[in-house]
Amino acid sequence: MRVRIEKMGINGEGIGYINKKPVFVPGALVEEEVDIEVVQQFKTYAIGKMKRVAVFSKHRVKPKCYVQGRCQACSLMIADADAQLEYKRDLLKQSLIKYAQINPRLIEPMVGGEQSFGYRNQCKLPIVKNKETGVLESGMYIPNSNYFLPIEHCIIHEPGIENMRKQIMKVLNTYKLRTYDYHQKRGIRTLIIRGFEGAFQVTLVTGEDKLPESMIEELMALPGMVSLWQSIHTIKKTPDIFGKKMILLGGESRLPFVFDGLKLQVSPRSFFQLNTEQAKKLYHTILEMVKGPKDLIVEAYSGIGAISLYLKDQAKEIIGIESIKDAVVNAAQNANMNQADNVRFICADAGEKLTYIAKKRKLDMVIVDPPRTGLDDVMLECLIRSKVKEIIYVSCNPATLGKNLDVLCNYYKVERIVPIDMFPNTQHVECIVKLVRV
Numbered sequence: 488m489r490v491r492i493e494k495m496g497i498n499g500e501g502i503g504y505i506n507k508k509p510v511f512v513p514g515a516l517v518e519e520e521v522d523i524e525v526v527q528q529f530k531t532y533a534i535g536k537m538k539r540v541a542v543f544s545k546h547r548v549k550p551k552c553y554v555q556g557r558c559q560a561c562s563l564m565i566a567d568a569d570a571q572l573e574y575k576r577d578l579l580k581q582s583l584i585k586y587a588q589i590n591p592r593l594i595e596p597m598v599g600g601e602q603s604f605g606y607r608n609q610c611k612l613p614i615v616k617n618k619e620t621g622v623l624e625s626g627m628y629i630p631n632s633n634y635f636l637p638i639e640h641c642i643i644h645e646p647g648i649e650n651m652r653k654q655i656m657k658v659l660n661t662y663k664l665r666t667y668d669y670h671q672k673r674g675i676r677t678l679i680i681r682g683f684e685g686a687f688q689v690t691l692v693t694g695e696d697k698l699p700e701s702m703i704e705e706l707m708a709l710p711g712m713v714s715l716w717q718s719i720h721t722i723k724k725t726p727d728i729f730g731k732k733m734i735l736l737g738g739e740s741r742l743p744f745v746f747d748g749l750k751l752q753v754s755p756r757s758f759f760q761l762n763t764e765q766a767k768k769l770y771h772t773i774l775e776m777v778k779g780p781k782d783l784i785v786e787a788y789s790g791i792g793a794i795s796l797y798l799k800d801q802a803k804e805i806i807g808i809e810s811i812k813d814a815v816v817n818a819a820q821n822a823n824m825n826q827a828d829n830v831r832f833i834c835a836d837a838g839e840k841l842t843y844i845a846k847k848r849k850l851d852m853v854i855v856d857p858p859r860t861g862l863d864d865v866m867l868e869c870l871i872r873s874k875v876k877e878i879i880y881v882s883c884n885p886a887t888l889g890k891n892l893d894v895l896c897n898y899y900k901v902e903r904i905v906p907i908d909m910f911p912n913t914q915h916v917e918c919i920v921k922l923v924r925v
């Protein structure tokens with residue numbers, strides 16, 4: 488069956504129509520005509536498997552990665568960089584129109600980056616033993632399946648991370664570690680590496696294993712190893728990658744780095760932006776939107792406090808709220824290291840704590856940077872009741888952003904929408920929205 492692709496979907500698939508019913512075709516691009524086989528039929532849509540491209544998009548390029556299309560992380564790698572920016576802006580536009588009837592003219596051009604590859608400063612990869620060779624391999628589970636795809640080399644990770652990953656895997660294999668066994672609660676589950684400028688923090692997520700001392704020494708001797716952790720994680724079905732128990736195996740407990748003049752440090756379980764260069768543009772745009780001195784700014788979902796500290800000269804007082812304790816401890820130390828006496832951090836649920844603060848204090852501005860799930864009802868209710876004059880909403884999910892804006896736009900006017908390409912080659916869309924109370 489031949490289908491013309493009309494637009495891109497949120498997972499980076501092409502969308503065409505058969506008898507007005509949308510068909511999602513992974514691997515197809517807008518303006519292409521593709522021959523497909525319909526492999527799944529649902530009431531309101533279908534899934535098509537591409538057999539052949541009959542008419543190619545002028546933006547199609549040969550993917551640089553040998554597992555592109557199989558690992559499914561970089562679905563837009565088959566398009567040139569300019570087309571990717573357009574597709575993502577269009578995805579954002581579709582969501583904001585669908586959920587919140589936002590005027591698309593407010594959406595500015597997407598801010599691209601210089602680096603389309605080698606930008607990711609962290610990897611989180613499951614480890615599985617190859618049944619034929621007995622070798623431990625790091626890779627990815629294909630979404631919605633149990634199929635493990637070993638990834639020898641990922642061109643999205645920073646080269647230093649990839650180099651470290653290969654060296655660590657060599658050591659793990661020398662010591663013949665086993666893959667995690669749910670019954671025995673032993674073995675290795677995941678390898679997490681975070682790195683900045685040649686310095687690395689590594690976490691081995693395992694069962695209740697006692698790791699060999701000589702292996703720890705070998706890992707600590709790897710060039711650039713600054714901080715080595717073990718995370719004991721024995722819960723079977725959970726989206727959490729880290730376990731509750733963390734053991735420092737060697738080196739520093741935190742990874743220090745400099746971000747655009749700020750001295751920062753981060754613990755394994757704390758969040759920090761994955762694309763350092765684009766994060767500078769993200770923060771710079773927020774700074775531009777803050778516009779001048781305020782009395783009180785609250786940053787909800789503040790991670791290690793980087794946005795609050797970036798804005799430290801913009802307000803008499805800044806309060807960050809974050810639910811992960813390690814991140815709050817990092818943030819407080821980061822404030823100290825940057826002599827930011829006017830910035831403090833609280834460990835709490837953002838919606839609940841902001842509700843409490845808003846009852847006592849007048850808020851000039853609230854910055855929210857929630858996870859993909861967006862703002863919950865407590866936070867939305869609080870923002871509406873607090874009558875805060877300005878909101879800056881940093882979003883990594885156009886769908887939840889759209890749904891949240893639908894509520895907020897009864898009280899706020901959208902002033903600017905700036906999409907930033909934090910994850911080139913993937914379908915992920917990040918953007919910043921400035922809202923002003925009507």
Ligand SMILES: C[S@@+](CC[C@H](N)C(=O)[O-])C[C@H]1O[C@@H](n2cnc3c(N)ncnc32)[C@H](O)[C@@H]1O
Nearest residue numbers: 758760788789790809810811836837856857858
């Ligand atoms: C997208 S990150 C933003 C971090 C930070 N703004 C930055 O730029 O580095 C979202 C953060 O929200 C935190 N978080 C998630 N749910 C939360 C909640 N209910 N209350 C407070 N913080 C939460 C996460 O731990 C994470 O650090």
